[in-house]
Structures are given as C-alpha cells and as structure tokens.
Amino acid sequence: MFAIPFRAVFAYLIFQTFGFAQTDGMASxxxxxxxxxxxxxxxxxxxxxxxxxxxxxxxxxxLQFLKDNPKWQKSNVLKLYADENYLRQFKNDTTLNDTxxxxxPVTHVSWFAAKAYCECQGKRLPTIxxxxxxAMADEVTGDARKxxxxxxxxxxxxxxxxxxxxxxxxxxxxxxxxxDLHGLVWEWTLDFNSVLISGESRKDVDKDSNLFCGSAAIxxxxxxxxxxxxxxxxRGSIKARYSIKNLGFRCAKNSKETL
Amino acid sequence: MKSILKILSIALILSAYGCFKxxxxxxxxxxxxxxxxxxxxxxxxxxxxxxxxxxxxxKKLIVEMEILEKEGELTDGVRYVFWTFGGTVPGSFxxxxxxxxxxxxxxxxxxxxxxxxxxxxxxxGPGGGAESSFVxxxxxxxxxxxxLNPGLYVYHCATAPVGMHIANGMYGLILVEPDxxxxxVDKEYYIMQGDFYTKGANGERGLQPFDMQxxxxxxxxxxxxxxxVGALTGDNAITAKVGETVRLFVGNxxxxxxxxxxxxxxxxxxxHIEGGDLINENVQTTMIPAGGAAIVEFxxxxxxxxxxVDHSIFxxxxxxxLAMLKVEGEENENIYTGEQYDGIYLPEGPGIQEMPTTxxxxxxxxxxxxxxxxxxxxxxxxxxxxxxxxxxxxxxIPNAFPPLANxxxxxxxxxxxxxxxxxxxxxxxTVNGQKYNSVMTRQMLSSEEIANVLTYVYNNWDNNKxxxxxxxxxxxxxx
Numbered sequence: 001m002f003a004i005p006f007r008a009v010f011a012y013l014i015f016q017t018f019g020f021a022q023t024d025g026m027a028s029x030x031x032x033x034x035x036x037x038x039x040x041x042x043x044x045x046x047x048x049x050x051x052x053x054x055x056x057x058x059x060x061x062x063l064q065f066l067k068d069n070p071k072w073q074k075s076n077v078l079k080l081y082a083d084e085n086y087l088r089q090f091k092n093d094t095t096l097n098d099t100x101x102x103x104x105p106v107t108h109v110s111w112f113a114a115k116a117y118c119e120c121q122g123k124r125l126p127t128i129x130x131x132x133x134x135a136m137a138d139e140v141t142g143d144a145r146k147x148x149x150x151x152x153x154x155x156x157x158x159x160x161x162x163x164x165x166x167x168x169x170x171x172x173x174x175x176x177x178x179x180d181l182h183g184l185v186w187e188w189t190l191d192f193n194s195v196l197i198s199g200e201s202r203k204d205v206d207k208d209s210n211l212f213c214g215s216a217a218i219x220x221x222x223x224x225x226x227x228x229x230x231x232x233x234x235r236g237s238i239k240a241r242y243s244i245k246n247l248g249f250r251c252a253k254n255s256k257e258t259l
Numbered sequence: 260m261k262s263i264l265k266i267l268s269i270a271l272i273l274s275a276y277g278c279f280k281x282x283x284x285x286x287x288x289x290x291x292x293x294x295x296x297x298x299x300x301x302x303x304x305x306x307x308x309x310x311x312x313x314x315x316x317x318k319k320l321i322v323e324m325e326i327l328e329k330e331g332e333l334t335d336g337v338r339y340v341f342w343t344f345g346g347t348v349p350g351s352f353x354x355x356x357x358x359x360x361x362x363x364x365x366x367x368x369x370x371x372x373x374x375x376x377x378x379x380x381x382x383x384g385p386g387g388g389a390e391s392s393f394v395x396x397x398x399x400x401x402x403x404x405x406x407l408n409p410g411l412y413v414y415h416c417a418t419a420p421v422g423m424h425i426a427n428g429m430y431g432l433i434l435v436e437p438d439x440x441x442x443x444v445d446k447e448y449y450i451m452q453g454d455f456y457t458k459g460a461n462g463e464r465g466l467q468p469f470d471m472q473x474x475x476x477x478x479x480x481x482x483x484x485x486x487x488v489g490a491l492t493g494d495n496a497i498t499a500k501v502g503e504t505v506r507l508f509v510g511n512x513x514x515x516x517x518x519x520x521x522x523x524x525x526x527x528x529x530x531h532i533e534g535g536d537l538i539n540e541n542v543q544t545t546m547i548p549a550g551g552a553a554i555v556e557f558x559x560x561x562x563x564x565x566x567x568v569d570h571s572i573f574x575x576x577x578x579x580x581l582a583m584l585k586v587e588g589e590e591n592e593n594i595y596t597g598e599q600y601d602g603i604y605l606p607e608g609p610g611i612q613e614m615p616t617t618x619x620x621x622x623x624x625x626x627x628x629x630x631x632x633x634x635x636x637x638x639x640x641x642x643x644x645x646x647x648x649x650x651x652x653x654x655x656i657p658n659a660f661p662p663l664a665n666x667x668x669x670x671x672x673x674x675x676x677x678x679x680x681x682x683x684x685x686x687x688x689t690v691n692g693q694k695y696n697s698v699m700t701r702q703m704l705s706s707e708e709i710a711n712v713l714t715y716v717y718n719n720w721d722n723n724k725x726x727x728x729x730x731x732x733x734x735x736x737x738x
Binding site: 085088151152155156158159160161162186226229230232233234236237238239242243244245246247 | 328329330340369370371372373374393394395396397398418419420423458468469471
C-alpha cells in the first residue's frame with residue numbers, strides 16, 4: 001500500500017540531491033585532493049568541483065555533430081587534425097556502416113575532433129587529473145584503487161577484445177554516477193600528451209622526468225598502479241591527430257559554482 | 260680541399276682492401292659490411308624457421324611484424340588472451356646475417372587495445388629499438404639497424420608494464436648468422452620457453468586473466484614450450500629421421516624463470532652457449548636464461564620419441580614444459596638395445612634383506628575397514644604413485660598420459676584396469692577419442708592397495724563408481 005508513494009518520494013529525493021546545479025546527462029563531481037596513480041613525486045593533485053558526462057559520446061551523438069558541423073566530416077576534415085583512420089566506421093560523411101551500433105561509444109576520432117565536439121556543447125575535454133580522479137572510484141567507494149577487485153576488473157577489460165562495440169551504460173554506475181570509464185574504450189583527455197613516456201619505458205625510471213609512470217622497476221607494493229601504467233603508456237603512444245578504434249571521449253565542464 | 264678528401268678516401272679504401280685480403284674473416288669491423296640490394300624477410304611461425312642465409316651477401320632486409328592481441332588456449336579448456344608478435348607465441352622467427360641492414364616495420368593492429376614496442380637484443384642502440392618503435396593501435400613505426408654481432412637473440416616487447424607484456428607472450432627469436440651462414444644441417448626447429456601466470460590454478464578452466472601478484476612472486480602456473488601445453492606433443496611433435504642432424508634454436512622468453520633445457524635420451528653434440536660463438540660439446544643440459552637463447556645440435560642415432568624438458572622437472576610434468584621429438588628409422592642395437600632381460604634380483608652377502616612375502620609387495624598392515632577408508636588410503640596411494648603422470652584431477656597430460664577422469668577406457672572394463680595396474684601397459688590405446696602411445700610400468704602395489712587406489716579413481720571425476728575389492732584384484736592376478 002505504501003510501496004508506490006514511498007518509492008516516488010525516494011526517487012524524488014534522489015533526484016533532488018543530485019539534481020542541483022547539474023547539466024542534463026552530466027554528473028557533479030565534488031573536487032578533492034589525491035595522489036595520482038602515476039605517483040608524481042607523491043605530490044597531491046587538487047581537482048576542483050566539475051561536471052562530467054555520465055556516458056561516453058556515442059556514434060549517434062557524434063553523427064548529429066557531423067551533420068551540424070560539416071567541416072568535421074570525413075571528407076572535409078583537415079589532414080592536420082585527423083589521420084587516415086578518422087571515422088573509419090562511417091560509410092560516408094553522414095552515414096555509419098551498417099554493422100555499427102549508434103549506441104556504442106564513438107571511436108576513430110582525433111583529439112581535435114573530440115575537443116571541437118565538446119566545445120560545440122559548451123563543454124571541454126576533462127584533464128587527466130580530473131579523469132583519473134573520477135576513474136579511481138568503483139560502485140561504492142570514491143578511491144577504490146587499493147581494492148584487488150577494482151584492479152582485476154580493469155585489467156580484465158584491458159585484455160578483452162572488441163569491447164568498443166558494446167553499447168554504453170552497461171557497466172555498473174560508479175560512485176559519482178558515471179558509467180563506462182573502464183570497460184568500453186580509452187578516452188581522450190585535454191592534456192593527454194603532458195605525460196612524456198619515451199616509449200622506452202625502462203629508461204623513464206631514472207629520467208629526470210617527474211613522471212615515472214612508465215617505470216618497469218616497481219615493487220610489489222605498486223601493484224595497484226598497473227592498470228594506470230597501461231593507461232599512461234597508451235596516452236604516451238598517441239598523437240592528437242590519431243584516430244583509433246579503441247579510443248573515444250566524453251566531455252566535462254567547470255561547475256557553475258566555480259565559474 | 261677536395262683533393263685531400265679524395266686522397267684520404269682512397270687511402271681508406273686501400274687500407275680496407277688490405278684488410279679483406281689478409282684475413283679470411285673479411286670485415287674485422289662488421290659495421291663496414293656493405294649491403295647489396297633489398298629483400299623482404301621471410302618470417303615463420305614456430306616451430307619452423309626460415310631458409311638458411313647460406314652464401315648470400317648482406318642486404319637491406321625488410322621485416323614486417325604485426326602485433327596481434329588474441330585469445331587462445333593455454334591447455335585443454337583453459338583460455339588466455341595472448342599478446343603476440345605475428346599471431347603466435349613465441350613470435351615469428353627472424354633470420355638475418357651479419358651486416359644486414361634491417362628495416363623493421365612494427366605494425367600494431369587496429370583492433371588491439373594497447374600500445375607496444377619491440378626490443379631486439381640483436382640491436383646495438385638505445386632500448387634495442389624500443390624507443391623508436393613505440394606504436395599505438397592502428398599505427399606502424401619503422402626503424403633500421405645493422406646486425407653487427409652474429410648469434411641467436413631474443414626480442415620482446417618493452418612497453419610498461421614490461422613484465423606483463425612479456426608474460427602475455429610478447430617474445431621471439433632473431434638469428435644473426437655469420438658470414439657464409441651456419442653449417443647446413445638436416446632439420447632445424449624453433450622452440451621457446453615461457454612462463455604464464457593465471458588467476459586460477461593450473462588446469463582451472465575458462466578464460467583466465469593474467470595474475471600480476473603471481474608474476475611478481477615468480478610463481479608460474481604454466482611453463483610451456485611454444486605458447487601452450489600441447490604445442491609440441493602428439494601430432495604436433497617435431498620429427499627427424501635416424502642419421503639426421505637436428506639443430507634447435509631454443510629461446511627463453513621468461514618473464515621469470517630460467518630454463519634447464521634437456522632432451523631425454525640425447526646428448527647435445529654442440530651447444531652455442533647462450534646463443535653466442537662459444538661452442539661446448541657433449542652437453543646433457545644447457546642453461547637458458549630468461550631473455551636468452553642457445554643453439555643446440557645433435558645427431559639422432561636411434562628411433563623413438565625423445566622428450567624435451569625443462570629439467571626443473573616439476574615444470575615438465577606438472578606445468579607443461581614438455582615437448583616431443585619423434586625419430587623414425589632403423590633400430591641400432593649397437594647403440595641402444597631396448598630391454599634385454601627382466602628377472603628377479605637376489606642380493607647376496609651379509610646385506611641380505613628379507614624378501615617381501617606376497618609377490619614382492621607387503622600387504623598393508625591396516626586394511627581398509629569400509630568404503631571411506633578405502634577412499635582415504637586410495638587417495639594416499641594415488642598421490643604417491645599415479646599423480647605424477649595422471650595428475651591431481653585425473654586429467655592426465657594431453658598427448659602423453661591418458662586421463663583417468665571421466666575415462667571411457669577405464670570405465671569400460673574393471674578387470675582390464677586391474678590388469679594394467681598389476682602388469683603395466685604399453686602400446687597404443689584410445690581414451691576419450693584421443694590416441695596415446697606411452698608406457699606405464701607395473702606398479703609395486705599390494706592387492707589391497709590396488710583395490711583402494713582403483714576404488715578412489717572409480718569414485719572420483721565422473722567415473723562409474725565401481726568399488727574394487729582385493730578379491731577382485733587377486734582373481735585377475737591369479738588368472
């Protein structure tokens with residue numbers, strides 16, 4: 001008898017709590033400090049409050065963007081901004097291949113295109129620090145990096161082929177209400193190339209570089225960093241015009257309060 | 260100015276020419292070996308190797324290596340996501356000669372998740388090429404190097420986390436032959452050991468993820484030749500004929516374990532220690548470091564199946580480090596006779612020991628009182644006597660030792676099973692559709708013990724729950 005009204009009230013409360021100052025389709029992230037996964041001199045990183053897209057941008061959403069912004073279509077894009085793999089999943093400028101799922105994360109997009117997409121929405125790409133901050137949460141904890149289950153799940157995704165073809169929103173919602181940070185695709189970040197990995201990961205150990213994330217010489221205590229090493233190695237290997245099958249993106253923006 | 264240069268260069272050429280003439284080894288400095296023309300390198304998947312270089316001159320050699328991340332089988336029913344150079348573990352074999360200018364194309368397949376690179380131990384230069392070959396999925400990197408030192412070298416991926424990339428199978432061999440090539444032999448094969456670390460224990464089925472902690476502890480679940488447990492056994496065994504000389508290019512990718520490489524029933528006539536110039540002769544077991552290699556050669560004189568193992572022996576019989584070389588041809592009794600005599604041995608003198616009473620075996624002092632005790636005692640015997648070949652879960656070893664678990668052969672005939680334990684078994688049998696041709700020796704067990712161990716086997720692993728009694732055993736014994 002009470003079930004339905006109670007549920008409605010409950011849903012309303014939830015909606016209220018998360019609903020303030022929030023843009024549609026974005027989760028409010030409350031800022032904080034944390035030691036980044038890449039162990040930057042063990043210095044804390046501070047993240048301001050910001051908002052992050054709940055889901056990665058999909059093929060369908062990106063298609064709409066292409067229709068509105070012809071200069072980013074396959075045949076029009078400047079070669080400087082996208083390599084030959086740009087939008088490979090598109091038959092032509094505004095049609096996806098028949099095999100493509102409109103609800104899968106969009107991939108084969110360059111950093112330039114991703115950045116332009118976000119700007120068209122009045123947003124921006126998240127920074128590495130912001131992205132990693134939200135991504136260190138599991139379903140229940142803000143910082144789950146020390147949990148074996150958290151790392152194992154991420155690593156097993158890194159080993160799962162063709163996960164980019166899945167639909168968004170099927171992985172569990174994390175602590176912040178954000179989906180799919182792990183489990184579908186890598187994601188572009190605004191400052192992805194601020195991490196200097198030489199490609200010779202072992203050498204980075206004794207480099208003066210303050211980022212020794214590529215280090216191979218880690219002790220067992222650093223196990224939790226392994227998933228992050230792989231992300232940083234990935235970021236280190238790409239360039240802004242690359243368009244890769246397993247690389248998508250989502251947008252972020254500053255919180256209204258902090259503006 | 261120009262003329263001075265000219266004179267200088269002529270002087271250089273002359274002095275170099277002098278060098279050619281005076282020594283058989285044409286270039287004291289292999290850096291100076293000139294290259295003639297361009298050629299696409301032939302790459303082969305294991306256990307095959309490309310054609311020998313022979314007398315060919317140094318060339319510009321184009322190597323195209325594709326990186327593939329793909330799911331495969333570690334052993335029956337155990338899946339694993341391998342990261343590979345060229346689609347196989349170990350990666351494709353690269354064969355060059357000293358002085359070659361290798362133009363290396365590293366291609367990272369677009370479906371791959373991760374960036375990779377390659378460190379070839381044959382490269383003289385920072386990172387062994389790793390620095391110049393760091394490549395994102397869907398991209399290709401090119402770098403060139405000159406092969407300065409002849410030998411057999413390991414290559415591997417060196418992208419962070421390095422250990423994980425290697426543990427997932429990213430290693431292979433590159434051979435740099437000396438001027439004029441290695442002496443031609445009859446058979447050449449490519450074998451590479453690697454250790455694997457899985458979340459589940461050895462034999463646990465399904466797709467097994469990589470286990471970082473076990474890798475750090477160097478606690479391998481699988482140690483295998485050529486990427487999986489059965490890669491070189493049964494129908495996949497390498498072969499030779501009596502009278503032939505076999506050369507094995509043996510590498511060890513690691514990441515963790517050093518290999519004590521041994522061929523049961525053969526002595527290596529020659530070993531290029533650690534893949535270098537130094538040759539040792541008449542070697543039983545040669546050490547192959549992780550990230551190292553050796554070239555071993557031997558002449559096969561008699562027919563039979565020769566087992567290649569890592570002589571850290573539990574790795575061979577329990578973790579998979581076992582391969583087979585099948586040699587066909589005429590028996591040669593001057594070298595090996597086979598069994599000539601099977602009789603009773605009675606030691607003499609003061610050290611005479613009391614002979615066992617019942618057919619060489621003492622009956623257990625405490626006979627099993629009931630089924631539970633039979634199972635308990637049977638398990639003890641199983642673990643002492645049967646486990647090494649038939650394995651903990653009765654799964655056997657593919658292509659070598661037949662399974663006892665859910666075994667049609669076992670369940671078909673209990674008296675035959677008793678007979679095999681009593682008297683041993685040789686020759687081909689078919690178990691669950693697979694052919695086996697091994698030897699099981701007669702087991703020195705009492706009737707009571709045989710009854711217990713067979714009861715244990717029949718009442719486990721989906722077998723037909725036969726209860727074997729010592730009377731049944733005695734009946735077969737006295738037939």
